Amino acid sequence: MSPADVISGLGAIVGPRYVTGPGADMEPFVVDWRGRYRGEALAVVKPGSTAEVSELVRWCMGNDIAIVPQGGNTGMCAGSIPLAQRPSVIVRLDRMNTVRWVSRLGDAIAVDAGCILADVQAAAEERNRLFPLSLGAEGSCQIGGNLSTNAGGTAVLRYGTMRELTLGLEVVLPSGEVMDMMTSLRKDSTGYDLKQLFIGAEGTLGIITGAVLKLFPQPRRRAVALAKLERIEAALDLLALARTRLGERIGSFEIMSRGQIEVIAENLPDVQIPFALDTPWYLLIELVDTLEEMDLDGAMEGLLGAAFEADLVSDAIVAASEAQADALWKIRHSVSEGSKKAGYVVSHDSSVPLEAQAEFVNRISARIAEVRPDARLAIHGHVGDGNLHVLAIIPGIAQDRMAEMKDAAEAINRAVDDVTAELKGSISAEHGIGATNRARLARVADPVELAWMARVKTLFDPAGLMNPGKVLPDASARAEEAPLRSTA
Structure with missing residues (x-):
């Protein structure tokens, strides 16, 4: 089937104006957010209803054309980019937004x-x-x-x-x-x-x-604070203290290393850092409650006071207004953008049991330093639920060194994955597997579990046309990085 026939067939289902063929207009849909993967698609199609999705799926299956569902294309693992070696169309639901x-x-x-x-x-x-x-x-x-x-x-x-x-x-x-x-x-x-x-x-x-x-x-009250810590172990002790004192009022418990905040400060001048970077760790705590009369500021001050007495924190900032609270959160929400601008990022989405987090950080820090001494380490994540994002950032990467970087990423991934598996953790807590983590999943997952996942896939999608080359390892994937620009 020719590209023109594909565009005509899809257009007959959703309307010609909602089908984009090959060309510059497809660039945002065939390149991943980090700019590392470039795919190929026959078309991008935007159905306007569930009935249209159903009809275009039948049409694609009948014509042996793979389907790559894509949301906002903000993923970290190239899960929504068409990378398999088979004719594909990208299906976006932008019009289905009711x-x-x-x-x-x-x-x-x-x-x-x-x-x-x-x-x-x-x-x-x-x-x-x-x-x-x-x-x-x-x-x-x-x-x-x-x-x-x-x-x-x-x-x-x-x-x-x-x-x-x-x-x-x-x-x-x-x-x-x-x-x-x-x-x-x-x-x-x-x-x-x-x-x-x-x-x-x-x-x-x-x-x-x-x-x-x-x-x-809707919470009616919140209190936000940023605490400085000398050791990551103190964050875990503070979490236990907070749970004992405040229970379900803990809304968020987010940690950032000094290296992570330094990366943000260097690359995002519009993000203000209203405190000195003089300790290794920074903990963002938010308390929330639906009771209007709840004194969460007092509760936060009481928690931090107890933390000071227990030598868990060395200093703390309590937001005195919503604007100050938002400014602290802006730092946390800027980690991906700031890191992306700092160099070639080998990122991880690991989760380990809560009691193993300190050991995880200490061990992977040492392992990454052994594997890649020039890597800059930045860590952030959801320490309260065991999910830490470890970023090894290699600065000044030119296009002619991308093959070297791919080898470096493999070595770093193996180091992090080995420690994660030894601590009974997961290599993906929330980012998914996509194309980038399939080999890693095959390396650490239970073979029996993988085999049953493959059986479920075959049961639902015997032709293998739904987002091929993602999640499960197979021989048909083409998940090779195609550098688009230098980060030097």
């Missing part, structure tokens, strides 16, 4: 999968409710992508990942059938919970077109 309904009594919201995360947050806020998923990319990432990667973000400690935040789904299967699981029921024991198969599957089992998500009461 809030279908909201139930304040049931604390649930039903949305199209193409809704921007920030728009879902705003829709909930308009009804005095909270959708708690919060990410640095929330202004551009889409709900379908959040679901497909089981996104976590900065509020997991209190509210959970997308698996915990999802009540129901609507999914178009590779057969073109629509599986309607758009329920808001909190209790349902009628067989297998099939929706969980699609959350975190990265579009390899079907296309999520709609979701019913949990809402929560």
Whole structure:
């Protein structure tokens, strides 16, 4: 089938104006966010309804054309870029961006999968409710992508990942059938919970077109503080202290290394750092409560006072206004952009048991220094739920050194993965596997588990046309980095 026939066939389903063929207009859709992977696609197609998604899936399957679902293309693992060696089309749900309904009594919201995360947050806020998923990319990432990667973000400690935040789904299967699981029921024991198969599957089992998500009461009070720590072990002791004193009022517990904040300060001049970088670790704590009369500032001061007495913190800043609180959070939300500008980043999305986090940091810091002495180490993450992002940044990389960098990344990944596996952790807590982490998954995962995942894939997608070359290792993938620009 010729490219013209593909564009004509897709246009007959969704309308010609919603099909983009090869050319400069496709560049934002075939290159990943970090600019490391370039794919090839016959077209980008934007359906306007679940019925159109179903019809185009049937058409693609009937013509042996692979389908790559893509949300906001903000992922870290090239999971939404067409990298397999087979004709592919990119399916984006930008036009499917409607809030279908909201139930304040049931604390649930039903949305199209193409809704921007920030728009879902705003829709909930308009009804005095909270959708708690919060990410640095929330202004551009889409709900379908959040679901497909089981996104976590900065509020997991209190509210959970997308698996915990999802009540129901609507999914178009590779057969073109629509599986309607758009329920808001909190209790349902009628067989297998099939929706969980699609959350975190990265579009390899079907296309999520709609979701019913949990809402929560809007917090009326919050307190935000940044504490300075000499040791990462102190952060874990402080977490235990905070849980004992404040329980569910802990909204976020985010850690950043001095190296991470230095990278932000050097590369993002619009981000203000209102404190001296004179300790190795910085802990951002947010307390929230729905009670108007709750004195969270007092609770925060009491927690920090106890932490001082226990020699857990050396200094602390308590935000005196919403503006100051937002300024502290801006630092945390700038880690990806600041790091991206600092050089070639070998990033990790590891999670380990809480009690093993300090050992994890100490061991991987030493291992990375052995493997790549010139790498600059930056660490940030969700210390409260065990998910730490370890970044090895190699500055000044020219195009002719990219092969060297690929070898360096492999060595660094092996070092981090070995420690992660030894501590019974996971190599991907919230970013997914995509194309970049498939070899790593094969190296550390239980072979029995991988085999059953492959069987599930074959059951749903026997032709292997749903987002091929992602998640599961296979011989057909072409996940080679194609450098687009120098970071020197």
